[in-house]
Amino acid sequence: MTATDTRTPVLQARNLIKSYGAVTALAGADLDLYPDEILAVVGDNGAGKSSLIKALSGALVPDAGEIRLDGEPVHFATPMDGRRAGIETVYQTLALAPGLDIAENLFLGRELRRSGFVGTVLRRLDHRRMRAEARRHMSDLGIATLQDIGQAVESLSGGQRQGVAVARSTAFGSKVVILDEPTAALGVKESDRVLQLIRDVRDRGLPVILISHNMPHVYEIADRIHIQRLGKRLTVTTPQSHTMAETVALMTGAMQPT
Incomplete structure (x- = not known):
């Protein structure tokens, strides 16, 4: 799979904009999630990753831009709207009782x-x-x-606990599963199990958006890597096209995409 996939994305965002007064969280952000893939979203702190994911799941309403699900425009006013459309999100807090x-x-x-x-x-x-x-x-x-x-x-x-949260997302997510830092604060053995769970979700036919700061984990399971910088998508790479050091350099601005 390459960064220029010709298939129709399952989930697509174009030119999303979100501002909080003088602070711009999203500055024309794009995203493409294709069937049967794990798309890692990476970026430095303040790059707009959380705002992008919240917009895709309905937790945030963008000021401008378009979101498409299976090629059709959608408008999510609340997270329940996103869930009804088949988008399930597991945040770091897991939201378990x-x-x-x-x-x-x-x-x-x-x-x-x-x-x-x-x-x-x-x-x-x-x-x-x-x-x-x-x-x-x-x-x-x-x-x-x-x-x-x-x-x-x-x-x-x-x-x-992470397994329970992932199972809940796959039980009700019919289109997309979004995972926010699923291995944060986990040990090596538990992290490996969660990574395998993510592969299992992908192999069952549900595309996954993975937000992570753990680059070894990203390179272990991601099919493509969406690099977010300064509120927008800088470029999309793959573990085969760029080394981990090159991806980090793109994230921090030490290197520009060609």
Whole structure:
């Protein structure tokens, strides 16, 4: 795969602009995410990575520009709009409820009710069905270390919690999964497991946007590398076309794209 893919992007952004008074977060930002790929978004602090991702997921409304999903223009006013369209985002905070179990966290905000009078009128939840589906989602991603789906999330390791968050995103993300620094604060073994989870998500047919400062991880799993600088896309490289040192030089401005 090259930086000039001729296929229609699954998710595309053109000339996104976002300002906060005198501060410009996005200065005409572009992005192209193609089917069956892991696109790493890298950049120095203040490059606009977070603002770009928030605009794509609906957490931020740009002042100008266009976002397309499967070639069609979309307008997200809230994160729920993005989720309804099939874009799931896992932020660094994971947005998990530690006191709830794995199944309850997977269906947080999307709880399944029991059928008939008990569900529609009494609004009782279908815990058995949620646990069965949660177990299936975790199994599909190969997370075999979590045998007890009723286990409280607060009792899990950092890597296991990340696995729950990724499983939730793949369970409901039908178009795109966005992962914000998924290996931050994880040990080597847990980071390796999360990287494999990301590959599994891609191999299941969901394209992934990966935001990361960890360049070895980026070079290990990314198909293409989107370099964000000064609020816009500077260039797109691949692990085959540029060395890690060259990518860092582009990010910092020590080298200009050819």
